[in-house]
Amino acid sequence: MTQTMRAAVLEGPQRFSVTRVPVPAPGPGEVLIRLEGCGVCASNVEPWQGQPWSTWPGAPGGMGHEAWGRIAALGEGVKGLSVGDRVTALTERSYADYDVAPADRVVALPGGLDGMPAPGEPVACAFNIFARSDIRPGQTVVIVGIGFLGAILTRLAADAGARVIAVSRRAETLELARRMGAAETIPMDDHWRIIEDVRGLTQGRMAERVIECVGRQWPLDLAGELVAEGGRLVIAGYHQDGPRQVNMQMWNWKGIDIASAHERDPAVRMAGLRAAVEALASGRLDLGPLLTGPYALDDLDEALAATRDKPGSFVKAWVAL
Numbered sequence: 001m002t003q004t005m006r007a008a009v010l011e012g013p014q015r016f017s018v019t020r021v022p023v024p025a026p027g028p029g030e031v032l033i034r035l036e037g038c039g040v041c042a043s044n045v046e047p048w049q050g051q052p053w054s055t056w057p058g059a060p061g062g063m064g065h066e067a068w069g070r071i072a073a074l075g076e077g078v079k080g081l082s083v084g085d086r087v088t089a090l091t092e093r094s095y096a097d098y099d100v101a102p103a104d105r106v107v108a109l110p111g112g113l114d115g116m117p118a119p120g121e122p123v124a125c126a127f128n129i130f131a132r133s134d135i136r137p138g139q140t141v142v143i144v145g146i147g148f149l150g151a152i153l154t155r156l157a158a159d160a161g162a163r164v165i166a167v168s169r170r171a172e173t174l175e176l177a178r179r180m181g182a183a184e185t186i187p188m189d190d191h192w193r194i195i196e197d198v199r200g201l202t203q204g205r206m207a208e209r210v211i212e213c214v215g216r217q218w219p220l221d222l223a224g225e226l227v228a229e230g231g232r233l234v235i236a237g238y239h240q241d242g243p244r245q246v247n248m249q250m251w252n253w254k255g256i257d258i259a260s261a262h263e264r265d266p267a268v269r270m271a272g273l274r275a276a277v278e279a280l281a282s283g284r285l286d287l288g289p290l291l292t293g294p295y296a297l298d299d300l301d302e303a304l305a306a307t308r309d310k311p312g313s314f315v316k317a318w319v320a321l
Contacts (some may be wrong), residue, residue: 005097007060013050026075039066039119040317061093064121072186088120120196124272126152129261137161145213146173148316154180232257294320
């Protein structure tokens with residue numbers, strides 16, 4: 001193992017550089033992971049574009065948090081893990097060759113996944129969002145925004161016996177939603193027509209569950225309109241470009257539940273990560289159709305631009321390390 005590593009540093013708006021920095025040392029209770037890859041999260045886009053409150057340069061490897069690789073070293077007191085174990089983990093600076101993680105934020109990957117990209121963290125997010133959605137057999141579930149997250153939630157909801165209506169901007173992702181189990185698909189192009197389409201498909205009842213996966217004002221407005229009286233609106237989109245306004249009069253009159261489904265409790269996040277690895281290992285989920293790439297670390301700006309613009313059949317970028 002070398003003493004230095006490559007790490008991507010956000011130098012300014014839409015400008016990553018790759019530099020060499022010391023390899024971090026694992027502290028007590030931590031492991032050092034030689035990374036094989038890291039998924040590119042849509043939550044990276046706004047910081048990369050340059051929010052008014054952003055400061056530069058960023059931390060080496062910063063924003064990368066969807067990592068997998070092999071354990072290269074163990075910190076003092078770590079039990080149950082060994083050097084060479086292939087793992088996925090909850091990390092923080094994984095746009096780099098190495099990253100450290102607390103040993104209790106690491107899940108071993110079974111041998112059946114060898115050689116396959118394994119970004120466990122975003123799949124864990126999907127499982128935790130699904131749990132917060134409380135989806136039951138026979139319900140109608142509208143998923144607004146079909147990307148990596150929306151596609152997995154479509155599969156989970158359909159497997160749970162719900163009727164899924166997928167709403168998405170691109171023809172390619174509407175087709176993906178059908179492959180993942182959506183019973184109906186609606187192009188996301190006209191606010192009032194979408195509402196009427198869902199009204200017609202539900203005989204006027206609207207949907208017991210609506211999951212918003214975009215992270216923008218209009219899809220949130222639309223999602224609120226699509227929820228049935230007494231239903232649940234699940235906010236899975238990452239809203240980070242400023243405050244939101246919502247139609248509280250409508251939400252209140254409908255008596256709907258609101259779930260902001262971004263988990264912060266480490267125990268809950270780890271339960272989702274273990275469920276994610278189990279689903280990948282069993283073949284219940286196949287990430288092959290959902291991963292676009294790989295991109296080189298030197299091409300991280302290109303990966304972020306594709307994550308923002310979503311050309312063609314793009315779903316989710318990942319960086320090979």
